[in-house]
Amino acid sequence: MAKQEARSNLPPLDLYVPEPKFRPGDDADFSDIVIPAAGETRRPDIADDHHTMRDLSYGLVRVLDGEGKAVGPWDPRLDAETLRKMLRAMALTRAYDQRMFRAQRQGKTSFYMKCLGEEAVAVAAAFALDRDDMCFPSYRQQGILIARDWPLLDMMNQVYSNKQDRLKGRQLPIMYSAKEGGFFSISGNLATQYPQAVGWAMASAAKGDTRIAATWCGEGSTAEGDFHSACIFASVYKAPVILNVVNNQWAISSFSGFAGGEATTFAARAVGYGIAGLRIDGNDALAVHAATQWAAERARTNQGPTIIEHFTYRTEGHSTSDDPSQYRSANEATDWPLGDPIARLKQHLVGLGEWDEERHAAMDLECAEQVKVATKQAEKFGILGHGLHQPLETMFEDVFAQMPWHLREQQAEMLAEYEVAKAKAKQGEA
Amino acid sequence: MAKQEARSNLPPLDLYVPEPKFRPGDDADFSDIVIPAAGETRRPDIADDHHTMRDLSYGLVRVLDGEGKAVGPWDPRLDAETLRKMLRAMALTRAYDQRMFRAQRQGKTSFYMKCLGEEAVAVAAAFALDRDDMCFPSYRQQGILIARDWPLLDMMNQVYSNKQDRLKGRQLPIMYSAKEGGFFSISGNLATQYPQAVGWAMASAAKGDTRIAATWCGEGSTAEGDFHSACIFASVYKAPVILNVVNNQWAISSFSGFAGGEATTFAARAVGYGIAGLRIDGNDALAVHAATQWAAERARTNQGPTIIEHFTYRTEGHSTSDDPSQYRSANEATDWPLGDPIARLKQHLVGLGEWDEERHAAMDLECAEQVKVATKQAEKFGILGHGLHQPLETMFEDVFAQMPWHLREQQAEMLAEYEVAKAKAKQGEA
Amino acid sequence: MAQMNMIQAINSAMDVAMERDENVCVFGEDVGFYGGVFRATAGLQKKYGKRRAFDTPINEGGIIGVAVGMAAYGLKPVAEIQFADYIYPGLDQLVSEAARLRYRSAGEFTAPIVVRSPFGGGIFGGQTHSQSPESMFTHVSGIKTVIPSTPYDAKGLLIAAIEDPDPVVFFEPKRIYNGPFDGRYQEIVQPWSRHPASEVPEGHYVIPLGKAATVREGSDVTVLCYGTMVHVALGVVEREGYDAEVIDLRTLLPLDIEAIVASVKKTGRCLILHEATKTSGFGAELSALVQEHCFHHLEAPIVRVTGYDTPYPHSLEWAYFPGPIRLGEALKRVMED
Amino acid sequence: MAQMNMIQAINSAMDVAMERDENVCVFGEDVGFYGGVFRATAGLQKKYGKRRAFDTPINEGGIIGVAVGMAAYGLKPVAEIQFADYIYPGLDQLVSEAARLRYRSAGEFTAPIVVRSPFGGGIFGGQTHSQSPESMFTHVSGIKTVIPSTPYDAKGLLIAAIEDPDPVVFFEPKRIYNGPFDGRYQEIVQPWSRHPASEVPEGHYVIPLGKAATVREGSDVTVLCYGTMVHVALGVVEREGYDAEVIDLRTLLPLDIEAIVASVKKTGRCLILHEATKTSGFGAELSALVQEHCFHHLEAPIVRVTGYDTPYPHSLEWAYFPGPIRLGEALKRVMED
Ligand SMILES: Cc1ncc(C[n+]2csc(CCOP(=O)(O)OP(=O)(O)O)c2C)c(N)n1
Ligand SMILES: Cc1ncc(C[n+]2csc(CCOP(=O)(O)OP(=O)(O)O)c2C)c(N)n1
Ligand SMILES: [Mg+2]
Ligand SMILES: [Mg+2]
Numbered sequence A, B: 001m002a003k004q005e006a007r008s009n010l011p012p013l014d015l016y017v018p019e020p021k022f023r024p025g026d027d028a029d030f031s032d033i034v035i036p037a038a039g040e041t042r043r044p045d046i047a048d049d050h051h052t053m054r055d056l057s058y059g060l061v062r063v064l065d066g067e068g069k070a071v072g073p074w075d076p077r078l079d080a081e082t083l084r085k086m087l088r089a090m091a092l093t094r095a096y097d098q099r100m101f102r103a104q105r106q107g108k109t110s111f112y113m114k115c116l117g118e119e120a121v122a123v124a125a126a127f128a129l130d131r132d133d134m135c136f137p138s139y140r141q142q143g144i145l146i147a148r149d150w151p152l153l154d155m156m157n158q159v160y161s162n163k164q165d166r167l168k169g170r171q172l173p174i175m176y177s178a179k180e181g182g183f184f185s186i187s188g189n190l191a192t193q194y195p196q197a198v199g200w201a202m203a204s205a206a207k208g209d210t211r212i213a214a215t216w217c218g219e220g221s222t223a224e225g226d227f228h229s230a231c232i233f234a235s236v237y238k239a240p241v242i243l244n245v246v247n248n249q250w251a252i253s254s255f256s257g258f259a260g261g262e263a264t265t266f267a268a269r270a271v272g273y274g275i276a277g278l279r280i281d282g283n284d285a286l287a288v289h290a291a292t293q294w295a296a297e298r299a300r301t302n303q304g305p306t307i308i309e310h311f312t313y314r315t316e317g318h319s320t321s322d323d324p325s326q327y328r329s330a331n332e333a334t335d336w337p338l339g340d341p342i343a344r345l346k347q348h349l350v351g352l353g354e355w356d357e358e359r360h361a362a363m364d365l366e367c368a369e370q371v372k373v374a375t376k377q378a379e380k381f382g383i384l385g386h387g388l389h390q391p392l393e394t395m396f397e398d399v400f401a402q403m404p405w406h407l408r409e410q411q412a413e414m415l416a417e418y419e420v421a422k423a424k425a426k427q428g429e430a
Numbered sequence C, D: 001m002a003q004m005n006m007i008q009a010i011n012s013a014m015d016v017a018m019e020r021d022e023n024v025c026v027f028g029e030d031v032g033f034y035g036g037v038f039r040a041t042a043g044l045q046k047k048y049g050k051r052r053a054f055d056t057p058i059n060e061g062g063i064i065g066v067a068v069g070m071a072a073y074g075l076k077p078v079a080e081i082q083f084a085d086y087i088y089p090g091l092d093q094l095v096s097e098a099a100r101l102r103y104r105s106a107g108e109f110t111a112p113i114v115v116r117s118p119f120g121g122g123i124f125g126g127q128t129h130s131q132s133p134e135s136m137f138t139h140v141s142g143i144k145t146v147i148p149s150t151p152y153d154a155k156g157l158l159i160a161a162i163e164d165p166d167p168v169v170f171f172e173p174k175r176i177y178n179g180p181f182d183g184r185y186q187e188i189v190q191p192w193s194r195h196p197a198s199e200v201p202e203g204h205y206v207i208p209l210g211k212a213a214t215v216r217e218g219s220d221v222t223v224l225c226y227g228t229m230v231h232v233a234l235g236v237v238e239r240e241g242y243d244a245e246v247i248d249l250r251t252l253l254p255l256d257i258e259a260i261v262a263s264v265k266k267t268g269r270c271l272i273l274h275e276a277t278k279t280s281g282f283g284a285e286l287s288a289l290v291q292e293h294c295f296h297h298l299e300a301p302i303v304r305v306t307g308y309d310t311p312y313p314h315s316l317e318w319a320y321f322p323g324p325i326r327l328g329e330a331l332k333r334v335m336e337d
Helices: A005-009 A050-057 A080-105 A119-128 A142-147 A152-160 A193-206 A225-237 A268-273 A285-300 A341-351 A357-380 A392-396 A405-429 B005-009 B050-057 B080-105 B119-128 B142-147 B152-160 B193-206 B225-237 B268-273 B285-300 B341-351 B357-380 B392-396 B405-429 C006-020 C044-048 C060-073 C088-098 C134-138 C151-163 C228-240 C257-267 C282-297 C324-336 D006-020 D044-048 D060-073 D088-098 D134-138 D151-163 D228-240 D257-267 D282-297 D324-336
Strands: A134-136 A213-218 A241-247 A276-281 A306-311 B134-136 B213-218 B241-247 B276-281 B306-311 C024-028 C053-055 C076-080 C114-119 C144-146 C168-173 C213-216 C221-225 C244-248 C251-253 C270-277 C303-307 D024-028 D053-055 D076-080 D114-119 D144-146 D168-173 D213-216 D221-225 D244-248 D251-253 D270-277 D303-307
Touching: A050 A268, A050 A276, A080 A119, A080 A142, A080 A152, A080 A285, A080 A341, A080 A357, A119 A142, A119 A213, A119 A241, A119 A285, A119 A341, A134 A193, A142 A152, A152 A357, A193 A213, A193 A225, A193 A241, A193 C060, A225 A241, A225 A268, A225 B225, A225 C060, A225 C088, A241 A285, A268 A276, A268 A306, A268 B268, A276 A285, A285 A306, A285 A341, A392 A405, A405 C257, A405 D324, B050 B268, B050 B276, B080 B119, B080 B142, B080 B152, B080 B285, B080 B341, B080 B357, B119 B142, B119 B213, B119 B241, B119 B285, B119 B341, B134 B193, B142 B152, B152 B357, B193 B213, B193 B225, B193 B241, B193 D060, B225 B241, B225 B268, B225 D060, B225 D088, B241 B285, B268 B276, B268 B306, B276 B285, B285 B306, B285 B341, B392 B405, B405 C324, B405 D257, C006 C024, C006 C044, C006 C076, C006 C151, C006 C168, C024 C060, C044 C053, C060 C076, C060 C088, C088 D088, C114 C151, C134 C144, C134 C168, C134 C251, C134 C282, C144 C151, C151 C168, C213 C228, C221 C228, C221 C257, C221 C282, C221 C324, C228 C244, C228 C270, C228 C324, C244 C257, C257 C282, C270 C282, C270 C324, C282 C303, C282 D282, C282 D303, C303 C324, C303 D282, D006 D024, D006 D044, D006 D076, D006 D151, D024 D060, D044 D053, D060 D076, D060 D088, D114 D151, D134 D144, D134 D168, D134 D251, D134 D282, D144 D151, D151 D168, D213 D228, D221 D228, D221 D257, D221 D324, D228 D244, D228 D270, D228 D324, D244 D257, D257 D282, D270 D282, D270 D324, D282 D303, D303 D324
Parallel strands: A134 A213, A213 A241, A241 A306, A276 A306, B134 B213, B213 B241, B241 B306, B276 B306, C024 C053, C024 C076, C076 C114, C114 C168, C144 C168, C221 C244, C221 C270, C270 C303, D024 D053, D024 D076, D076 D114, D114 D168, D144 D168, D221 D244, D221 D270, D270 D303
Antiparallel strands: C144 C251, C213 C244, D144 D251, D213 D244
16 A cells, blocks of 8 residues: 555645636626637538547537528528528517516416527427427427427416416426427426436337437536436437437526536537537527437437537526526626527528518517417416416326325315315305 | 428337347357557546546556566556565455355355456555545455455454444445445445545545545446436546446446446546546556556545546356356356456566465465454354344444434334243243 | 246236237346346246347436336336335436326326335345335325235236336335245245245236235234235234234225225224334324224224334344234234233 | 524524534535525525535435535535425435444444425425425434424524434425414415514524424314424414414424323324325324324324325415315314314
8 A cells, every 4th residue: 555654745635616707796708618610510420430429529519600601511401481480489489488487577477487598499409300209308498389389378378377277287387298299298306307208219219110309408407317317228228319408507506517517518428428419509590400400310210319518598597586696797698609599590591581670570579469469368267376277176186097095085175175264264254 | 390201211210228249158259359458558647637538538558468567657666565465465355255255155144245356456446545545335345455454354254244243233244344444334225335435535625634535336336326426526526536437347137238338438437527537457456556546646636536447357246146157158257358367466476576376376375374264263253144143232223323212112122022032932942 | 827936926927918018118127138136027038029128227217217208108117126225216206207297297198107126124135135115105196006915916916007007116025035934034934836825827817906905804903914024914813823804905005995994993903014114114104094094993002013213134134024023922912902 | 692584593503503613514506605595505605615615516316425425524514405305316325325324334434414405385386396205204214304393493403403413304394484384375474573483592502303392282182293384283273272282393203202192191182284295194103103102092083184195286285285274174173073
């Protein structure tokens, strides 16, 4: 064994605790973020061995350049109609978010979470997937539903936990579930959807199906054990799944350094598992589309999983319960160097001559109107806390396929209690 | 969204399930394993950025060449005395294992696990660490205790759960605990020691101590969520810890492919976390020593954690409960291309003129004798199942620091029961 | 009919289920090629191929998480956790996901998985190969918990569990895999072949979940038990000549409350026997239910005979195990009270 | 003395403990710079530095696993799990490691960690921000489980927990962080400042673990409760004029059995109230113990009033919550029986 004495010369150890570069009061300056030029990152053939593409985990796939031109090998060459649809889905997502956020502030529901600034991550991916590919999202991919033309009204009913809420008021707002929309029931527990997506993909592969799975989680959530489980199983069984990491820099008040973001990229996790990895500009809808399409093709041809790190920024607070001014610099959102995904796609379409300011303004109005109409309808079915929208007895349904005796007993007890409450209330009135 | 029709042209998905190259009856042929020449892998400066050493996760640090000569930059240049001590600790570990395995077969205890063929992994590492560095081992690093001159008798007492067992017969054989030996209590639950080692190292760093931690787990265990937890925390806080992965190719009946070993190396996990990673010849004691020393220096100088993959082979069954002939080729063990760690270190010492066959034979005899003497002593204190070695009331101690009423009550109940049992036994005799 | 020990019966259950429904698949650590460390899945990979019977990474959370995803797709996954002691890393996927999926999606998605796991002590497995964590699962709304005590029951219950639309945790008392151990550890254990419940139909049959079995009728005291403890109870009752009614719960949740209440109302006394630690063990729930339903019929306090509130100690295994002496003393007490 | 709400009292407990013992450190998700999503650790990083109060990766298993290692080194880690609903990924490190370390190493290594976590419902948190998993921990030998009901108790119990040599799970009833909510959700909740237990010493004091508080003396019925439910119980008892003895357990394990038994023997009736789901909730253990110890004194069946055996439903939160009406009806029943 090494001699004990040798040690006394050593300086003491020190515990390193990461610290974001900017805190409230600081002037955030992102000039040290390395942003490769659009078109610079190579696009390997989907049949290439993942070992030959480790560099992609450290690059940044970008298609839209500073002028909004689509450049380089990752340009998905979408037709203008598709581009406009994508743009509209992003705009509608934003309008929806804005309205629902306000609804929470107005006391119409308990909670809401926006995806402001990250709309491309969900919307462009949905456009690159097939409608029946199964998505296992986190709470910040409402854009998938909107891209898949899921009725806003249905989403709002969930947010309001109202009479028409298909989930019977059981879930926190925004924890949607839409099987017909290929959208898995959202969990409150971070990253649990990751191994589930892998399991779904494994099942699809085992059955000789052609549908693949895609899943999303935040960069903060990659620290969870479930992320590891998913990557190991995906790697071992070459599951046809796309593992999206939405690196929006923050996890509530903790910056990405607390998920390991100082040491390397999140796409590099892929390298560790022997999985194909891509790091992409998450605010570039074309890059998101192209990367998703590439990964989907790999999955569909039995080449296995891909991890995609979407480099983006959480422009708003974590949720309606959060106040980001407490822990981060005020100008981060505005100074984010990768811009706004809607503005960038708009610029691209305008550059192509397929779009203009008037049409954009009209679209925005249209989206606002669509949201307004849906809101009105939804509010007719009730808002949270104003009246009992779910029959009480439904509380005991769906715990099991068939209600066992103990739940039937409790159900009866609760209904009896309710009668007492009503009687008491009457007494009170009288 | 991509057109639905496009999909029908696709071939069906298929689920890939790994399969080891050889099964019982096959003639295992390891010629496709890439084994870089000894001395070939470079040795970066410990202060180098981990990003500049990703290649080391795909190499194989080897010091001893085919003739037993120490070559290349990783040669730890140990003096002959140290080499002989290391050799002896390995030989003693092997002799100990052999005897205890037999003891289990003789019904003297319930269970045993050998580390045959992997002795260098634990022993050479222990020689490169300081005596007060804390080790968080799995069940296959008994070599650490032996390298640290821990009394065999004490270890045997544990294996026999006898009167002198410091762990009061509470633990499965081989689940040692030896605080004074810098050897953390072994858990039956795989990989739980990993985040604990990181926590210990973080504590040491937070206190400005100079002691570091080292931990070991099998390649199969790297699939556990705790492995991920450990790596994330180690990476984020640059914890002074060495994370050893003992890739002995098998996890009970499952080959390393079920832990992701087909897709990449286990050292490559380090790349994914932005941690320094080394892949080394685990049957080369000098490589193990050198790599451990290098990682320890990095840790001690606040450069953070290192993952070391020890490429080795589990020569025996998983444990006394296992029969490897059921699932793997019979000649794997003998044909393992990296040889036997003891034979290789012996050859090296002989080549240096510091050792010879006679001394080796004498050492083997000495080790056997040492084990025999300890066994005799230990068996005097009892063997499992033959007599009650622990006072019954001890069962309730150490659940809490102070025994609460319910345990006192249960303790009294059990003692009363024992009286009844004795009375009944007497009746039976009478 | 064939003669089967418990492992064979469990194996046969999976075989039958896989034969009948191509969506049934089995997986877990060492489950595929080798057929499981207890050989419960032996032969299934050979018969049904690697896509339906396979080894997994050592990651219990992943095993259960992947099972949930597979079930959401439409498969019927039967996952093995090698020892119940190792189920904790997978608990979140069971509690927060499998158990909640139907409810939170209002029936849109479901997770009809079966998680099989050997549990209980008596094999000198030490504290990490002996635990009985069943009560935790009974506390989780949305999970069914099943524990067989004979080969016949094991097969019928496991097939029922696989066919059940809800997630089921199926704990297998490993101590009685090979024979109906009655707690007398000094004696040689009889093999299952001497026991009538080792006569097992080769084909398909189910024992409905939620139904207990009165394995011995009696009028003086009701003994509630499951798994290995059924044999311990029967042994003591027979040897010491108590006129006890012994109820094998078979399913802890949903519980067969009717059978329990009817029996206790008849006998007026109740003893609860399990191997799990006492505090907040399932015996607590049983005791609470019995006194809630039978308060005015109880002639003596309900007694719990259980594992002690300590880890399962390796060398003091038999002092820990709630065996015949402890049960005999407790029976005496409950009868005298 | 200072006036504190429950969050402030909890914050003060950590502050005092960190001040007195430099080995005490606090960490968890959002715990460091921001001071926790409920602000329980606000100011501690500023005061004690990043090495003693820091943010962590989002990995509950890692948080607890790392805490175990730190404790083995000699620190006194106080880890926060952001919501009790998220404790399951860390359960294995708690159950298999923290709880077992002293026992399996025969005292050589210990894990005196404290795991703090807000629990319980009533804040429209839906099924993943409302759970009450305490009974699971009481089933695990080697863990203490503590639940305060007032600022004064919270501080004294938390300091005791931090100074305790064993691992402690400390569940904080988040519904009463700001005021002693009595279950009447239609009414405005009074702030803690109107409650005498908001008078909290600024310095060090402990409330010993394992000691219950009789928060109201009475002779007709004993009400056993903890956390938020203490205030629900007191409210109903006062309003409906029952001469009930209300016992705030404060520590579930080790339990203050003496206080419980003495009270039930006096009153002859017992009602147990908790928010957790009923089956195998801690009420089951309480019921079993009470009938074991007080069988001959009981004049009526022990009644459990608990959360229903379903997940905590977002919009039907108040129908789920075992509030005043349910308690009132149950009290009536237990008194009439
Ligand atoms: C298992 C679990 N732990 C903790 C939380 C609390 N929590 C909710 S969101 C969140 C931050 C997640 O950050 P990230 O993954 O980066 O996603 P983002 O919110 O940025 O989209 C935390 C800690 C949770 N929901 N589940
Ligand atoms: C959490 C947990 N899951 C499963 C097991 C059962 N088990 C014990 S050893 C083992 C294989 C471990 O293989 P590996 O990590 O490669 O270590 P090796 O035995 O090869 O040294 C398994 C599955 C366990 N002990 N703990
Ligand atoms: Mg984030
Ligand atoms: Mg191995």
